[in-house]
Amino acid sequence: MPFQLFQKIRNTIEQVVGGGRGVDEELYEELEASLIQADINVQTTQRLIGALRRAVEEEGIRSIQQAVEALKREMVAILEVGDPSTMGLKEASLPPTLYLVVGVNGVGKTTTIAKIAHMLQSRGKRVILAAGDTFRAAAIDQLAEWAQRTGTDLVRHREGADPSAVIYDAIRAARARSVDYVIADTAGRLHTRSNLMEELRKIHRVAERELERVPDEVLLVLDATTGQNAISQAKLFMKYIPITGIVLTKLDGTARGGIVLSIADDLKLPIKLVGTGERLEALEEFNARRFVDRLLEV
Secondary structure, three states, rough: OOHHHHHHHHHHHHHHHHHOOOOOHHHHHHHHHHHHHHHOOOHHHHHHHHHHHHHHOOOOOOHHHHHHHHHHHHHHHOOOOOOOHHHOOOOOOOEEEEEEEEOOOOHHHHHHHHHHHHHHHHHOOEEEEEEEOOHHHHHHHHHHHHHHHOOOOOOOOOOOOOOOHHHHHHHHHHOOOOEEEEEEOOOOOOOEEEHHHHHHHHHHHHHHHHHHOOEEEEEEEEEEOOHHHHHHHHHHHHOOOOOOOOEEEEEOOOOOOOOHHHHHHHHHHHEEEEEEEOOOEEEEEOOOHHHHHHOOOO
């Protein structure tokens, strides 16, 4: 999973190593420009460069290899948000585990739901999908198609039905059928539509009442190719519903990659999953160190 705009950083490193140059002000400036171009916002870039400067001063770093490792350490620290136990997907001690999946249209939300279902089923888990985007008939049909392709049970109502009732019925069905997980779709229209955002609040309340606990995950799906706009989307969703983690889609060679750092640093939310392609298998649990190594492979 190479990141094209991080190639400039790698090239800078190779040139410095090849030329025998040490860590100097010119390198800081080159790295700063490269990080910003790679979709890391100014605030996070300054944090990274500041940490590198401190490491150079306090640790007596003289080689570029050591400087890169210091940069990697700070990147990992940014990405490992909060308690380590929050990094992976939570599983309820009392089934069913409920994942509410939210996000605007076009980010790959429905495909992500199918991928999560496939991942869990490959681990021997039983899954029900809940077609909670009753705002659009096409959304219900799309999820039904994915349910058929993945061999997953589906709970659906008619278009225009109360989405909270769909999630309620899915939880009840999961209990009756001894199913491990419920993965619920939600209305994906513009996050600026306040009525749909209020529906999210209602879904969350109904699910909490039926489960007798909060939903185990509220996953916000963001498109990595949208850059800083993804952060704006996230902040609006967070005003209405307690997001527990981020799923980043389309994080392949065309994405700049740095948006992952900006999201974690700005929102203080863990990245839970990343999608790297169209295949059902193209979804993986996020690993901060592995991701940073991919960014700064030399």
